Amino acid sequence: MAQRTLEVSHLNTSFFTERGEVKAVQDVSISVGKGQVVGIVGESGCGKSMIARSVMGLVKKPGKIVSGSITLEGKELTSLSEKELCKVRGRDVSMVFQEPMTSLNPTMRVGKQVQEVIAIHESLPKEEARRRTLEMLSAVGIPEVEARYSAYPHELSGGLRQRVMIAMAMVMRPRLLIADEPTTALDATVETQIIALLKQLAKDGTSVLIISHNLGVIAQLADYVYVMYAGRIVEKGSVFELFDNPSHPYTHGLLGAVSSLRSQTKVLQTIPGVVPNLAHLPAGCSFAPRCKECMAKCGSEQPKLITVNSEHEVCCHLIEGADEL
Ligand SMILES: Nc1ncnc2c1ncn2[C@@H]1O[C@H](COP(=O)(O)OP(=O)(O)OP(=O)(O)O)[C@@H](O)[C@H]1O
Ligand SMILES: [Mg+2]
Known part of the structure; x- marks a missing residue:
């Protein structure tokens, strides 16, 4: 099998509070x-950003990777020192963070901020770094790049700021781009443009891990989807399989919430109940307290991942039961 760009195996990340x-x-x-777009979807607080931060080596205290492996093109990342990680971040793997305004420096011209990423990784003559920055700003669809190079973040629209963030993440041509809620703060038109841009990057060979609580975004972008609930993957499959044939009651809930809303707001609506406190998880399936189809053993036994077909796996006692019949 060809080497995967990113392979996360049995990762456990906790906060010791x-x-x-x-x-x-x-x-x-x-x-x-390589060139694949993989989505992670799930409600707020289910651990999506923590996966991203674990990959980037950016889990802050009192958080910690407890166990598991993360490899980028076969190279183990969890055992790297902070110094080694600094070289990898931005060059081999980069991330567009969830908070676009706090991730850009408000006092620095945006072109300089992109150029600074190059300076961290390569010693290029200033003119060459500037040329490459302008090229990248233009590649992410920013018009009149010469003028925009000198703008401060507050002088740009939300959509342009997000493009600057993507330019910063892409300027070293990383193997993997992690985009955490890249369109959440944007209106529908700009969202469509950013989705098209991410698709193009993947077409050009960049692997993309896209995190969103918006199933519409995932459906448009991803080839393969992981559904997360309370820190765990509860279902995974190719985008067609998962949307056509959802098996986990939680995924049903997410999809139901979207279809009931149609495309008006496209944000997940509530499934009755709330995500459990991750410090006090129930013994069995974490979704059991909210699940309409909950059976006796769901409250006591953690379900295992079951193969639905070659493109689809689910973690649910209901499906185990169906298998046994
Ligand atoms: N500093 C912290 N201390 C303790 N627990 C934390 C801390 N940061 C995050 N967590 C825990 O980690 C969980 C997962 O957080 P994460 O940011 O990954 O959620 P998310 O799925 O990205 O949510 P959202 O959609 O709101 O961005 C949270 O529910 C919270 O319980
Ligand atoms: Mg998040």
Whole structure:
């Protein structure tokens, strides 16, 4: 099998707080191939960003990767020192963060901010770095790049700022781009443009891990989808399989919420109940307290991942039961 760009295996990331261990990511395995767009979807607080931060080596105290492996083109990242990670970040793997305004420096011209990423990784003559920056700003669809190079973040629209963020992430041509909620703060038209841009990057060979609580965005972009609930992957499959044939009651809930809304707001609506406290997870399936189809063993036994078909796996006792019949 060809080497995968990203391979996350049995990752566990926790926060060690005064109130106990908060298991933000539990036994998560994710794989992204070259030029593939892989999506992670799930409600707020289910651990999506913590997976991304774990890959980037940016889990802050009291958080910590407890166990598991993360490889980028076969190279283990979890054992790298901070110095080694600094070389990898931005060059081999980069991330567009969830908070676009806080991720750009408000006091620095945007062109300089992109150029600074080059300076961290390569010693290029200033003129060459500037040329490459302008080329990248233009490649992400920013018009009149010479003028925009000198703009401060507040002088740009939300859509342009997001493009600058993507330019910063892409300027070293990383193998993997992680985009955490890249369109959440944008209106529908700009969202469509950013989706098209990410698709183009993947076509050009960049692997993309896209994180969103918006199933519409995932459906348009991803080839393969992981559904997360309370720190775990509960269902995974090719985008067609998952949307056509969802098996987990939670995925049903997410899809139901979207179709009931049609395309008006496209944000997930609520499934009755709330995500459990990750410091005090129920013994069995974490979704059991909210699940309409909950059976006795769901409250006591953690379900295993079951193969639905070659493109689809699910973690649910209901499907196990169907298998046994
Ligand atoms: N500093 C922290 N201390 C303790 N727990 C934390 C901390 N940061 C995150 N967590 C825990 O990790 C969980 C997962 O957080 P994460 O940011 O990955 O969620 P998310 O799925 O990205 O949510 P959203 O859609 O809102 O961005 C949270 O529910 C929270 O319990
Ligand atoms: Mg998040």
